[in-house]
Amino acid sequence: MSTTQSPRSRVLTAAFLIQVVVIGMMFGYGVFFKVLEDELGWSRTLLSSASSLSILVMGFFAMVAGQLSDRFGPRWVLTATGLTTGIGYFLMSSMTAPWQLLVCYGLLVGLGFATHDVVTLSTVASWFPQRRGLVTGIVKAGSGCGQILVPLVVTWLLANGGWRNAFAVLGIMAGVLLIVLAQLMRGQSEPASKKLDLSKENDTSIAGMSFKHARKDRMLWTFCAIQFCFIPSLMTIPLHIVAHATDLGMTRQLAALILSTLGAASIIGRLVVGHLVDRFGARRILCTCLWALLVSLLMLRFNSAPLWLFPAALIYGAAHGGLFTAVSPSVAEYFGMKSHGAIFGTVLFFGTLSGTAGPVIAGMLFDRFQSYDTAFTILAVLAVTGLLLASSLPRKSLTTAAL
Secondary structure, eight states, X not given: OHHHHHHHHHHHHHHHHHHHHHHXXXXXXXXXXXXXXXXXXXXXXXXHHHHHHHHHHHHHHHHHHHHHHHHHOSHHHHHHHHHHHHHHHHHGXXXXXXXHHIIIIIIIIHHXXXXXXXXXXXXXXXXXXXXXXXXXXXXXXXXHHHHHHHHHHHHHHXXXXXXXXXXXXXXXXXXXXXXXXXXXXXXXXXXXXXXXXXXXXXXXXXXXOOXXXXXXXXXHHHHHHHHHHXXXXXXXXXXXXXXXXHHTTOOHHHHHHHHHHHHHHHHHHHHHHHHHHHHHOHHHHHHHHHHHHHHHHHHHHHOOOGGGHHXXXXXXXXXXXXXXXXXXXXXXXXXXXXXXXXXXXXXXXXXXXXXXXXXXXXXXHHHHHSSSHHHHHHHHHHHHHHHHHHHTSOSSOOOOSOO
């Protein structure tokens, strides 16, 4: 038993900490907005564009990374992307021109972020077949911890060393941590030897649809469309909420606390949804999370009092964490584990297509109207569309017999 528990524990711990680092760094970027805007004169459209480019790169490479992890295992994939994350953040410490921001954050950091969900969650799902939802929730709780801790660290670094020093310190810390943690990750079906297994796609001992068959199934494209509808909110709100709070009169420190409040609520959402998706299934949980997302967006749209941002952040955070947690076990429920990484990566890619546009459009709308009201309205309409699509899913999962 000890020989089984030891690698399971290592994989679970490493996956949790990878989420802490990557999502924390992603959320921490939003804290730099006001500083870069004031010191370099860069618009929020430009700052959002860098984030949008990183999301697009992240989504595109997630499809590739999922297939590579399915075939060769997660370790070397996570090592490579951990290195690019650290290099990208470190190089941002010396940037002076907008194109450098787009290259460092948009391309390098985007590439580094690509594996944090598709590789870690698929790996964890292979180790815990009976409790995929719960364990996914535990791993994704690491994202919430990152959302709480890293923005506070960034705020402290900005106050004590400036933004250039902050980027350099974050780059070194993130690169080292992610590379070390990558060495602890190994898939359940990965061979004990170091030889690469090229035959997993044809392995009939692993239950579920092959990627080839899944591409012909309507359910895959329904999941892709649902992801397309809710990811813009999940990318836009964390990136802009600090700036929105300061626009309403909050101090930078109190605005950063809103981001941490969002992160705390997301931890609860991830753990609760992780447990419930095992019990009630994907369809019901996805619909519940989308309802919560819609309520939070309406609160942001129709309330301008600064303190109202805290209850809105609590509801949004729970929906945010729940939606990110529900997708991986939902893919396993409907398609099985044969090509989980490739299918999950495809679903994530469609989310990033819209997620890429969300932050930059929100920035453009703010630059034009000096308000986020129009952006919140658009996000609410997308949430309603996603809710209708989730309601169309069958109540019972498709067969996961090997095809």
